[in-house]
Amino acid sequence: MNDIVIEKIIRPERTLSGTWLEVIASNLDYHRATFLWKCEGLTETQLRHRPLPSTDLTLLSLMRHLQGVERYWLQHRLADTTPQYPTYRTNPDTDWFDESDPTPAKDVYADYLSACADSRALFPPRDLTRPIPNPEFGNTDPHFILTHVIEEYARHTGHADLLRESLDGTTGE
Template identity: 40%
Template sequence: MDLHKRTEPSRVADDRSSLTGFLQYQRETLALKCAGLTADQLRRRAVPPSALSLLGLVRHVAEVERSWFRVVLRGENVPPHWHRPVPGRFAEFDVDSADPAEAFEIWAEECARSRATVDGFESLDTTVQWRGEVYSLRYVITHMIEEYARHNGHADLLRERIDGATGE
């Protein structure tokens, strides 16, 4: 994923292009928030008492991409990328010794798989069943936009505390 560019979504696209464009824009926004930082800065928990870090957010969205697009939509049985030492705890946020290059590579791979999954669905209204619930592709993409937008707000605060950078 290019950490230095962001593509504006079309203002006149159909539903599918609009939703996928906004999702990609949110992905690129997180990448921009991380651009130009050192490994230590990416790992920094800059807004105490929160344990969030930019690297933790990248690892988290990689897991969210994996779970919604591969597990829910495609029915794949794929384990998390980062082992949870304590049940119920999100291992992706444990970044003290985490490798940023690995995290960004895994995230980029998951995003590519997610785009391929979306491309493989004929309609936004196509549904799947997972754990007794029904989900449409439209719901999953919309949820992912919300997920990224929320975490991009966290990334704004983290980045500002790390080096003072602000902006969209």
Template identity: 40%
Template sequence: MTWTAPRIERRRAPSAAGERAMLQGWLDFHRDTLLTKCAGLTGEQLARAGTPPSALTLLGLVRHMAYVERVWFRQRFAGEAVEALHCTEAAPDADFDDLDPARAEADHAALIAEIAACDAVAADRDLDETFTATNGRTLNLRWVYVHMIEEYARHNGHADLLRETLDGETGS
């Protein structure tokens, strides 16, 4: 049986909430939006580039966001000694380039697991807690949330176009 990405119940972004709930709510909404754009597609479809000459794929976006979640929340903010997902110094774009439709289910599950791990790392931490980024800048957890919302929002625009090209499905 061919695996297809499962349908999920996309959470609504909050319309009135405190700062922490607002940031978490918008991040969850955008995370769910990417997974919604993948729902119902097979690994082969997820790995198919939709808009030549670009090689961008939905599976590449899933892998990239798992990588970015881990880097910002777990490695940089929390200082966890966990390996980067997919990418290495020798293959810095492996999240986008090293695609295998047969691994799509595992890649999808890796994003969901990484989201849970990142939420656990940030759950009881203060938004004002700082860390030093690789470029020497001092950033705080609030910055990570805003950056991740921006990262997902930008890539969800790509996901909209990719999904429409694959099967004509559009949506918010």
């Protein structure tokens, strides 16, 4: 039996020249793949590893968070759809997911991939000029949302880099 949750990840080439939407879409796919690359070859136990006892920050909690980013920002806010959120237990003291949640890591991974596929299917946005109400930032537009999602991936891939290094010393760009 193979205990590895995420097998080999191939990161796509980024579009360096093209329309704004082509560049953004390719960068988003690159960041999605880079996050998964940080999780490649790990077991469920490793994905749940907490190097810092004061936090629930793990690679698995980041994966759960990023599926939420896909669904909230791209599907709900940008595409104005009603996404299907999974039920994960959260820590009542933080915004992070409770690592005692029994959902198997392979199911969390499958859910993450599904969230990304659903977001891709809604791309490109229908109107890049419409105001999008947001309770956190006020009115935004699609440009802000798309760059914010890349910001989320960039920030959390940095966290994933540190978490992975704490597991087995693997580092990367």
